[in-house]
Amino acid sequence: MVFTHGPDDGGRAAARSADVLLARVARASAGRTAGILLCSAGAAAASIALPAVLGTTLDLLLDRAPGAGRMLAAAAGLAAAEVVLGACTALLSGTVGAHSTAWLRRRAVAGLLATSPPEAARHSPGEVATRLSANAAEAGAAPAAAAQVAAAALAPVGALIALVLIDPWTALAFTAGLPLLVLLLRSFARRSTESVGRYLQVQAAIASRLTDALGGARAIAASATVDAERDRVLRPLGALSTAGRGMWAVHGSAMARSGVLMPLLVTVVLAVGGLGLAAGRLSVGDLLAVSRYASLAAGLGAVAEPLGALVRGRTAARRVDALVRAPSLRYGTSGLPPGGPGTLELRGVRVRRGQAQPLRGVDLRVPGGLTAAVVGRSGAGKSTLAEVAGRLADPDEGEVLLDGVRLDRLAEAELRREVGYAFERPHLSGATVADAVAAGAETASAESVRSAARAAGADAFIRTLPQGYATPLDEAPLSGGELQRLGLARAFAHAGRLLILDDATSSLDTATERQVDRALTHRVRPGTRLMVAHRLSSAARADLVVWLEEGRVRAVGPHKELWGDPEYRAVFGHASDTPPTAERHDIPGPGLGEERPV
Numbered sequence: 001m002v003f004t005h006g007p008d009d010g011g012r013a014a015a016r017s018a019d020v021l022l023a024r025v026a027r028a029s030a031g032r033t034a035g036i037l038l039c040s041a042g043a044a045a046a047s048i049a050l051p052a053v054l055g056t057t058l059d060l061l062l063d064r065a066p067g068a069g070r071m072l073a074a075a076a077g078l079a080a081a082e083v084v085l086g087a088c089t090a091l092l093s094g095t096v097g098a099h100s101t102a103w104l105r106r107r108a109v110a111g112l113l114a115t116s117p118p119e120a121a122r123h124s125p126g127e128v129a130t131r132l133s134a135n136a137a138e139a140g141a142a143p144a145a146a147a148q149v150a151a152a153a154l155a156p157v158g159a160l161i162a163l164v165l166i167d168p169w170t171a172l173a174f175t176a177g178l179p180l181l182v183l184l185l186r187s188f189a190r191r192s193t194e195s196v197g198r199y200l201q202v203q204a205a206i207a208s209r210l211t212d213a214l215g216g217a218r219a220i221a222a223s224a225t226v227d228a229e230r231d232r233v234l235r236p237l238g239a240l241s242t243a244g245r246g247m248w249a250v251h252g253s254a255m256a257r258s259g260v261l262m263p264l265l266v267t268v269v270l271a272v273g274g275l276g277l278a279a280g281r282l283s284v285g286d287l288l289a290v291s292r293y294a295s296l297a298a299g300l301g302a303v304a305e306p307l308g309a310l311v312r313g314r315t316a317a318r319r320v321d322a323l324v325r326a327p328s329l330r331y332g333t334s335g336l337p338p339g340g341p342g343t344l345e346l347r348g349v350r351v352r353r354g355q356a357q358p359l360r361g362v363d364l365r366v367p368g369g370l371t372a373a374v375v376g377r378s379g380a381g382k383s384t385l386a387e388v389a390g391r392l393a394d395p396d397e398g399e400v401l402l403d404g405v406r407l408d409r410l411a412e413a414e415l416r417r418e419v420g421y422a423f424e425r426p427h428l429s430g431a432t433v434a435d436a437v438a439a440g441a442e443t444a445s446a447e448s449v450r451s452a453a454r455a456a457g458a459d460a461f462i463r464t465l466p467q468g469y470a471t472p473l474d475e476a477p478l479s480g481g482e483l484q485r486l487g488l489a490r491a492f493a494h495a496g497r498l499l500i501l502d503d504a505t506s507s508l509d510t511a512t513e514r515q516v517d518r519a520l521t522h523r524v525r526p527g528t529r530l531m532v533a534h535r536l537s538s539a540a541r542a543d544l545v546v547w548l549e550e551g552r553v554r555a556v557g558p559h560k561e562l563w564g565d566p567e568y569r570a571v572f573g574h575a576s577d578t579p580p581t582a583e584r585h586d587i588p589g590p591g592l593g594e595e596r597p598v
């Protein structure tokens, strides 16, 4: 099976950006990270001093000289300090990891929520879950791992200096083997980055498939495809196992090679030290110290462990960084002309989504105050039109204007105040049902919450809930239609000059839909309505219909005029056997909106 590279796999630039992110997260825990370095340096200093003190102690004991007891106590103190400082390093590493993970998760969630829905949709829910959980935790461990890499090098470097001071020949013998170790660590870091990257990708693919399957659990059960679905979800397991084995093979081979190289170096150093003793250059105590320092210097091979954690953290950071860097919508500072009717214009609007072009050069004008139904076959581009009309996303070409002002020049607060949305499956947030309706750019008053709920046909069922409007949202059992009515109520409570309803009445019964329609005319703040509609009745009741076909405006006009076209009738499932009528892309008669009673 082949896994294509995700949007975050952009080579060096992505790696650099992830490193910048890690530098920022390290700065956020700078105090504790410095603590790791200090404790590690302290532990390294203690471990470096210990062999010298032990060597001197041995020489004093052999010579029966005074002061051996004091030196022994000093050695015990150094050993204790090494243990305590090591424990502090472990504790600080844990807290730095936890803080860094939390910091990364907050940034990633903020980045994801600030981006446009189509950008966010590039990451499947399962993939996002993996990036925010496992990947963020791995990346969060990177700052502490970096400090540990630096710390792991401190003791060996110090030990090497001590060897130079005791007997330069022993230091030279050790240094001769270092280029091999550097080569080994470099190759480990490179191969590890590749294998960890593969593993994380497959892991995300499985999570993504699993989340898809959970989302469609009812359909899977109903269509008796449980076995096939299980196979589909688990199919990448083989690739995961291969990637995992590859990862540990890289790790294991680095460990094995350094496991051979380092004892070999220690043996060579000891041999040189032994020759020094025979030549009278070194004392017995010196030889003891040389053997301990050689072992300490050989600890450089153990740098592979934190280096592995650092490599895994850097690779995981790229996946988290892709969420942090998700392009966010930029807002302007302009306002709308006061009292404007809500005239909506699209000029040469083109939208690309990967290979697809949901909208291809759309020109459209909906005069203020009118209700326009957007109709077309499935995939015609209706939801995409609704998306750019309310600036949930920007078009790739062209511009969208509300009362003559480009939407991307509007201040965010003004945009969200004046443009309202209701969706087919609204997402509600807030502690209670009333809070969910009140939530918006500005919190709606209790009075407008109730009046909006009445207008959306939601008041009656809200009253039957255990605590009415005060029912906690997560204790309110809601059907699809009830959820839609709450979404409509929220939109009505915050209605601005443009209200966009994207299939927002699809689950309502006909009577409630009519009631909502009447309320839209008489009880909700007057303005322009753009309604994505599949039902014939919605198109028939609208002032005008925008008929989309394959991302283009096929025609614009009153429903009864378009009805003469058999292809238009076919959109609603009526027979089509005559040729299409002429195209009309604009609404004749400006001022229609102003003449319309509200």
Ligand SMILES: Nc1ncnc2c1ncn2[C@@H]1O[C@H](COP(=O)(O)OP(=O)(O)OP(=O)(O)O)[C@@H](O)[C@H]1O
Pocket (backbone or CB within 6 Å): 118, 121, 353, 354, 355, 356, 357, 358, 376, 377, 378, 379, 380, 381, 382, 383, 384, 385
């Ligand atoms: N993020 C995306 N990536 C790839 N293609 C996309 C994306 N979003 C939309 N499309 C494609 O663009 C076309 C229009 O999609 P859109 O959702 O606007 O259609 P629609 O008319 O609302 O359809 P429906 O009535 O089925 O909801 C479809 O072919 C769709 O597959």
